[in-house]
Amino acid sequence: MQVTTLCLGALVFGDATGYEINKMFEDGPFSHFLDASYGSIYPALTRLTEEGLVTCKAEAQEKRPDKKIYSLTDKGCLKLRDALQQPIADDKYRSEFLFTLLFAHLLPRSRVRLMVDQRLATMKEKLSELAKPGTNDTPGMDFARQYGYAVYSASVDFLENNRHLIEEIATEEEAHV
Amino acid sequence: MQVTTLCLGALVFGDATGYEINKMFEDGPFSHFLDASYGSIYPALTRLTEEGLVTCKAEAQEKRPDKKIYSLTDKGCLKLRDALQQPIADDKYRSEFLFTLLFAHLLPRSRVRLMVDQRLATMKEKLSELAKPGTNDTPGMDFARQYGYAVYSASVDFLENNRHLIEEIATEEEAHV
DNA sequence: ACCATAATATATAGCCCCGATATATCGTAT
DNA sequence: ATACGATATATCGGGGCTATATATTATGGT
Numbered sequence: 001m002q003v004t005t006l007c008l009g010a011l012v013f014g015d016a017t018g019y020e021i022n023k024m025f026e027d028g029p030f031s032h033f034l035d036a037s038y039g040s041i042y043p044a045l046t047r048l049t050e051e052g053l054v055t056c057k058a059e060a061q062e063k064r065p066d067k068k069i070y071s072l073t074d075k076g077c078l079k080l081r082d083a084l085q086q087p088i089a090d091d092k093y094r095s096e097f098l099f100t101l102l103f104a105h106l107l108p109r110s111r112v113r114l115m116v117d118q119r120l121a122t123m124k125e126k127l128s129e130l131a132k133p134g135t136n137d138t139p140g141m142d143f144a145r146q147y148g149y150a151v152y153s154a155s156v157d158f159l160e161n162n163r164h165l166i167e168e169i170a171t172e173e174e175a176h177v
Numbered sequence: 178m179q180v181t182t183l184c185l186g187a188l189v190f191g192d193a194t195g196y197e198i199n200k201m202f203e204d205g206p207f208s209h210f211l212d213a214s215y216g217s218i219y220p221a222l223t224r225l226t227e228e229g230l231v232t233c234k235a236e237a238q239e240k241r242p243d244k245k246i247y248s249l250t251d252k253g254c255l256k257l258r259d260a261l262q263q264p265i266a267d268d269k270y271r272s273e274f275l276f277t278l279l280f281a282h283l284l285p286r287s288r289v290r291l292m293v294d295q296r297l298a299t300m301k302e303k304l305s306e307l308a309k310p311g312t313n314d315t316p317g318m319d320f321a322r323q324y325g326y327a328v329y330s331a332s333v334d335f336l337e338n339n340r341h342l343i344e345e346i347a348t349e350e351e352a353h354v
Numbered sequence: 355a356c357c358a359t360a361a362t363a364t365a366t367a368g369c370c371c372c373g374a375t376a377t378a379t380c381g382t383a384t
Numbered sequence: 385a386t387a388c389g390a391t392a393t394a395t396c397g398g399g400g401c402t403a404t405a406t407a408t409t410a411t412g413g414t
Binding site: 017018019020038039042043066067068 | 361362363364365366367
């Protein structure tokens with residue numbers, strides 16, 4: 001799925017600047033299952049404007065860069081609807097954490113323990129974020145949030161109950177280090 | 178994490194060709210939590226050979242392209258060990274499925290139902306793959322497999338128990354279509 | 355009171371990587 | 385007989401992430 005589609009989707013929830021769209025992917029309602037960055041969002045908005053799928057209203061601000069507020073056009077909404085009907089790619093899960101654990105036998109046990117501790121900490125943080133509904137979440141956002149909560153809960157449970165399996169494989173600490 | 182690191186890791190499990198490394202990411206033990214494709218693997222192996230981190234032994238085959246068997250060098254193993262000690266990026270979960278469901282109200286109910294059915298089918302297929310241990314899995318692979326199983330189980334459970342929430346939001350079917 | 359950092363806001367260059375495609379042959383299924 | 389899938393390497397094009405540049409205000413620490 002292209003970033004242009006993601007931007008069209010973001011604008012369904014209201015007019016926004018590129019900066020605000022980026023925030024939606026970084027902290028906001030999309031952050032748990034989507035990715036996009038400035039380097040792709042700004043060019044995407046330019047392309048979308050050229051194609052008439054969004055409009056751009058520049059708001060002059062004193063002593064700050066112009067704020068460019070983008071809005072979805074009818075054409076853009078149709079384009080989004082069309083894109084949403086296309087075949088959907090499989091969910092993708094990427095974990096450098098699991099990759100690293102494949103080589104637990106090459107790593108000192110303290111390092112593996114630290115890795116698991118840190119992973120659990122960040123996951124629990126995300127869990128507590130996902131626990132509280134946003135102030136004006138749509139039903140779709142709510143569904144995605146609860147889905148995320150269920151999955152992260154399962155991850156935390158598994159890690160807590162099975163971390164000993166992988167920690168046992170790691171290289172025992174050397175006494176003289 | 179760069180593809181070069183992934184290739185070094187793949188070669189820990191034994192000598193392999195680029196083709197075989199690709200398979201590890203496509204079907205094999207890495208497929209549940211990692212990604213890499215020909216377009217990155219072959220150039221990566223070339224770079225690694227130039228840097229002396231792997232060696233390449235070309236095996237002439239009649240009427241087929243030479244089979245290039247790559248092996249990890251001691252230097253390559255150290256490099257991997259070093260890379261594994263670096264800070265690990267957060268796990269990344271990307272789902273076009275959840276993105277699409279954010280706009281369930283723009284989609285016909287039949288389409289949403291089909292999407293959920295298909296998602297459940299592919300996830301259950303993956304679950305059954307993850308259920309059976311490989312013939313010569315390392316403990317790390319086993320851990321990753323069980324981790325995957327736990328997470329996919331939670332996903333399936335959530336979807337089955339909550340699909341009605343999102344299906345209710347979708348646009349009711351129009352009688353005349 | 356002063357300094358550093360974060361937040362607001364847009365933009366681009368460089369590099370990496372995915373997807374598609376090209377080439378060539380063999381085994382198997384239809 | 386032929387089409388397809390598996391084996392095997394390789395590259396091009398385009399898309400996108402990371403890092404950086406620029407400019408100002410608000411916030412927080414010391």
